[in-house]
Amino acid sequence: MDYTDLNFIFGLLRIAVLVMAIPSMVYALYLLRKIANK
Structure with missing residues (x-):
């Protein structure tokens, strides 16, 4: 699990x-x- 992966997941959650x-x-x-x- 990378920091960029976490950022990406949070971005997806925010959009959702x-x-x-x-x-x-x-x-x-x-x-x-x-x-x-x-």
Whole structure:
């Protein structure tokens, strides 16, 4: 296990978290708007 390997894995994890977080944030905003419109 090398330090560069660790950096690479952390980079992949960060990208995965971003990819998962963005749609959930958009969905949360959509739900908030739906609730606010009622």
